[in-house]
Amino acid sequence: MNKKEKRENKQYKYTGKQLLELFENYKIERKKDVMYKKELVKGGQLAGQTVNVEYYKPLSLFSFCKFVKIDRATLQKWAKRNDVRIPKDLQKAASSIYEEIKDENLSGAMNGLYNPAVASKIAGLGNIEESNEEKKEAVVINVNGKKIDLSISRDK
Numbered sequence: 793m794n795k796k797e798k799r800e801n802k803q804y805k806y807t808g809k810q811l812l813e814l815f816e817n818y819k820i821e822r823k824k825d826v827m828y829k830k831e832l833v834k835g836g837q838l839a840g841q842t843v844n845v846e847y848y849k850p851l852s853l854f855s856f857c858k859f860v861k862i863d864r865a866t867l868q869k870w871a872k873r874n875d876v877r878i879p880k881d882l883q884k885a886a887s888s889i890y891e892e893i894k895d896e897n898l899s900g901a902m903n904g905l906y907n908p909a910v911a912s913k914i915a916g917l918g919n920i921e922e923s924n925e926e927k928k929e930a931v932v933i934n935v936n937g938k939k940i941d942l943s944i945s946r947d948k
Contacts, residue, residue, distance in 0.1 A: 807879070808880075
């Protein structure tokens with residue numbers, strides 16, 4: 793069997809249906825995993841005291857991939873690559889999972905539940921700042937022991 797035939801007959805670890813079932817199990821397990829944050833009570837009889845507020849850990853690509861024992865790059869490849877060798881049901885399931893996790897993270901950030909800066913970095917979003925600095929092309933020549941600077945500045 794040559795390389796091309798091996799690639800075409802490659803068996804994937806999961807089918808799309810299996811991956812979606814594992815994602816549902818992951819969400820159930822994730823709801824059992826809580827963390828606590830200390831917050832100051834602002835009103836009522838307990839005003840001024842700190843209490844532990846329980847939060848569910850957010851869904852993440854990292855924890856899902858650990859849960860299903862695959863590499864994050866593998867899930868991203870299944871979700872984003874338009875490759876005829878990847879079964880359509882697997883590609884659709886991986887894409888759906890990827891988008892649901894991203895949506896949950898961004899929604900939580902917009903509602904103040906998660907840190908917006910961290911959530912946007914994880915989702916691959918961010919401010920793109922353009923630099924207005926001039927590009928300088930440095931040319932220095934040496935003539936009879938004297939340096940002559942022929943550098944030019946150009947707008948980017």
